[in-house]
Amino acid sequence: MLRSCAARLRTLRVLRRQPGDARLPGSQPGSGKLRSFSFEDVTEKDQALPKPSWSKDLRLLFDKFMKKCEDGSWKRLPSYKTSYTTSTIQDIRAFFSGSIPLKEELMSQARLFTRSFEDGLGFEYVMFYNDDEKRVVCICQGGLYLQGPPGFLHGGALATLIDITLGTNAMVAGGPVMTANLDISFKRPVPLCSVVVINSQLDKVEGRKFFVSCNVRSVDEQTLHTEGTGLFIKLEPGKSLI
Template identity: 65%
Template sequence: MLRSCASRLRTPGALRGRLGGAPPPARDSRPPPRSFSSEVIYVDHSLPNPSWSKDMRLLFDQFMKKTEDGSWKRLPSHKSVSPQRTEEVKTFFPDAKPIKEHMSQAQLFPRSLEEGLGFEYAMFHNHVENRTVCIFQGGPYLQGVPGFLHGGAIATMIDSTVGMCAVLAEGVVMTANLNINFRRPIPLCSVVVINSQLDKVEGRKLFVSCNVRSVDEKTLYSEATSLFVKLDPKKSLT
């Protein structure tokens, strides 16, 4: 998410130039300003921050305890895809020519809002069980019906969680189908647990299911099934 440090990095001078519109000197010996993305893009945003509620911190600590024996692993989360990952995906889209300026500003959607206002989450993965769990706190900018989380926001996190489960199992994949049954609305700013499981693999097809429950696991908010397709490097998608 766009953290508070971002506002300090993007000073008015950096965004608009010098006050009064005076042209810059012909030669400037000072080093160029560091780009916003190079400063904060690879900060791990899945770590606790002041906006996290007591329930969010408690769940995080519980899962961190599970990582001590190696059965679970916490998954770092950044604002953008790493250059290595970008190049890996490019092999499947050889004809795609994204505009460089757009790519320099690109951020992952779930990490694009200010700290505490949107998607606050952390993911953990169990390789042996092929499970990925996401603890998620939806901020006030994700409201749908007054007082409740927007359905599209929880769909985003479901897709992100089951997608991560598929990626960790088979590599580069794309969502082919996502079917969600919304059982109950999720109160705004509450914490839920998204539990995903790789059910089966058929050739290049991966079937992943998940459920969204309250912290005490007593309330079922949503259930989902999904189909992902592992991309074939020999076949271009464009």
């Protein structure tokens, strides 16, 4: 399953330029790790901030984690619908040896799947990470267009949220990655428009392989909805994807 590499790379760049932040793995000069991409700044709304479509539970959890960010132990991850500039596309093509299968005019219209719905109808989510603990927490709300069984979130929608959470955890730890494997066990269905918390952690690293696991719980933590594990592979500069 291919990851949204450009969106991940952009998130990494934003994180690395935050004032006062320690450099993330892969950003040290001369380290031999992945360089930071020279994306042009694009004026675009950060989608990981409170909106009118957010429920009370989502806002309360957001405030709770923002409080944790005050001492620097946790950081909020920005998220965008993604507007690609010409410079962005050139950087990505150079990294992947020109293997992007779309022309630039089509790439400029591309949007991150999870940010392509109108507010409140699709995926509403925000992620926070703790670098010391190698953890990423995603608080999320599934909208009316993500229904599976009547009144419940589609399993594929939840799998998407798990994929981006686990993948983001691997990305923060080691740079751009792609999903190699996901193993998801659904325990209890998630009511549509409710809020759940995806708690993920990096379990181990073996070379370019990043092993990550998570659980999905209700806001009160009393209901275990889903458990999942993932294997992510760190991308190599200059290696074609196709």
